[in-house]
Amino acid sequence: MDYRSIVTTCPYCACGCGLVLEVLDGRIVCTLPSKTSPTNQGKLCIKGWNVHEFV
Ligand code: SF4
Structure with a gap:
């Protein structure tokens, strides 16, 4: 298993x-907000939370 x-x-x-895109065995399975980004500071809007579905 590759994570x-x-x-x-x-x-x-x-x-x-x-x-942060979480990738399991080459497949994107989850999106998490970056806590270190000065732009969003650990938050995302609904579109951002679902980036993995778009990909
Ligand atoms: S769509 Fe939402 S999560 Fe993506 S960059 Fe714009 S505000 Fe941030």
């Missing part, structure tokens, strides 16, 4: 919130 956390930026709007 990775990928730090990236939300693609939906110009705010550029930081998020």
Whole structure:
């Protein structure tokens, strides 16, 4: 079982919130907000929380 956390930026709007994609065996299974991003400070809007569904 291969589990990775990928730090990236939300693609939906110009705010550029930081998020973390949780990847299990090559498949994105969950989106979490970046707690260290100064933009969103551990928060996401509903679109950001569902980035993994979009991908
Ligand atoms: S999480 Fe929401 S506010 Fe932040 S960049 Fe994505 S769409 Fe914009």
